[in-house]
Structure formats: C-alpha cells, structure tokens
Amino acid sequence: MMLTARDLTRRLRGHALVAGVTLDIRPAEMLGLIGPNGSGKSTLLRMLAGLVRPDGGQVALDGKPLRAMPARQVARHIALVAQSADTSDRITVRDAVALGRTPWLDAMRPWSPADEAHVTQALARVDLAHLAGRDWSTLSGGERQRAHIARALAQAPRILLLDEPTNHLDIRHQLAILDLVGGLGLTTVIALHDLNQAMRCDRLAVMQAGRLVALGPPDRILTADLLARVFQVRASTLTDPQDGSRVMRFHPVV
Numbered sequence: 001m002m003l004t005a006r007d008l009t010r011r012l013r014g015h016a017l018v019a020g021v022t023l024d025i026r027p028a029e030m031l032g033l034i035g036p037n038g039s040g041k042s043t044l045l046r047m048l049a050g051l052v053r054p055d056g057g058q059v060a061l062d063g064k065p066l067r068a069m070p071a072r073q074v075a076r077h078i079a080l081v082a083q084s085a086d087t088s089d090r091i092t093v094r095d096a097v098a099l100g101r102t103p104w105l106d107a108m109r110p111w112s113p114a115d116e117a118h119v120t121q122a123l124a125r126v127d128l129a130h131l132a133g134r135d136w137s138t139l140s141g142g143e144r145q146r147a148h149i150a151r152a153l154a155q156a157p158r159i160l161l162l163d164e165p166t167n168h169l170d171i172r173h174q175l176a177i178l179d180l181v182g183g184l185g186l187t188t189v190i191a192l193h194d195l196n197q198a199m200r201c202d203r204l205a206v207m208q209a210g211r212l213v214a215l216g217p218p219d220r221i222l223t224a225d226l227l228a229r230v231f232q233v234r235a236s237t238l239t240d241p242q243d244g245s246r247v248m249r250f251h252p253v254v
C-alpha cells in the first residue's frame, strides 16, 4: 500500500507550517521524520493521516486521494499515534485500546472475539497486559504513551504514523518500542528527535521550516553539513565496540 504526498502545504494566518512537501512512502519501509522543533513534522504527520486537510496539494493512498475517502476507511489503513493525544479519564486501559477497533465495527459487524484478540495482543506487545484493568487516568506518562501505541496497533493499520513515540519512555521501553515498530513489517513514518535512534530507519526525511530539505538513507543524510545547517550541531562519531555501529555525540556549533 503506497502513501504519497504531492506538494503538501498547510498555512496558518498566511504563514506556511508545511510548504510544498512531496514524498512517496515506500511499502514496509520505516521512514524517520526528523527536524528541529517547529519544523512541521507533526503537521505533516496529521496531513498524512488524513486528520488535517492540506491547504494545497494532496495525500493519496494507492493513488486515491484521502479526502475522497470516508474517515472510517482511512482509519482502517492508517493509524496515527499523536504527540499529546489524550483520552477521557473515566475509562480502563483495555477500553481505551479497544477504541482502536472502532473503524472495523458497525451494525453488521459488532464486537467479536477477533476484536478482543486484537486488543489483547496489542496490550501484550507494548508490555501493558498487567495494567489492562487500570483507570486510564492513573497511568504514568510512559505507560500512557505505550497505551496509545497499543490503540494504534489494535486498529490493525497497514500504515503506522508515530509522532515522537519514545517521548516519556524509560530507556528500556524506548528500545522495546523501536524494536517493536521495526519488527511489525508495516509501512511506518516515525518522527524522532534522537538522531542515533533515527539511524535505525530505512530512510530519513528532514524537515526545516516547513520544507522537506533532504530524503534518503541515514548514512547519506546525516552529513556534517546537514547537521550544521539544519540542527546547528556538529557530531563526533564513535564506534560501539559491541556491534561496530556508529554512535554520534553532538556539540553545538557556535
């Protein structure tokens, strides 16, 4: 399933939050979306999910414009884990995750054991099975974040969009979520701030001031020039003796 963005633009009071972004997201790839604060990553993800309408250009799924599809149909294919998403307080974790099944249910197809199984599996995948019966409001920030991811997984999408999913997570769960997401075999677009984590992606898309300024494999994208130009840092590169992988430490460019 191909998700494509053509010349996407989103304006707010005459100011472009996202400007002229054209991007083909490849089936089953993990595409990392990086860029400084306010560069338009969240706005772009929301447009890719069909939740925000572009002011110019369009998003298409297998060639079909999202705006021509009913929201339920879009939600069967695309799930977004938003950055500061929240859910009403008086609900258990399990029920919150079960909301992910909504696009699949209707009068002809009521809640079934298959839906139950999706929810159980999603909770287990994010290591939250033990908290299924808890009130949502009692969750810690990281547990809540994992529950949001579980809800997106319960939605059984073909395309998963994640806005800084490792925010709030302790280091073990950061690694677990990245491994999980990488192992799903889904088409994934993931906004990340940690550039070492971004190195795990198949490709990186770099946003700067609303524009897509670079796109390609991490090794080719995270050059000294780009790090200085976009992030105002320089990196020293170290080699991890455990597996020979490249690790960057960042220093401000003065």
Ligand SMILES: Nc1ncnc2c1ncn2[C@@H]1O[C@H](COP(=O)(O)OP(=O)(O)OP(=O)(O)O)[C@@H](O)[C@H]1O
Pocket: 012, 017, 035, 036, 037, 038, 039, 040, 041, 042, 043, 044
């Ligand atoms: N509703 C809004 N009202 C005013 N400004 C907005 C609104 N939504 C987004 N913006 C602005 O649009 C720009 C892009 O925001 P966006 O959240 O897409 O960036 P981002 O790259 O995801 O940032 P971050 O890394 O900080 O999460 C920012 O300057 C932001 O302040």
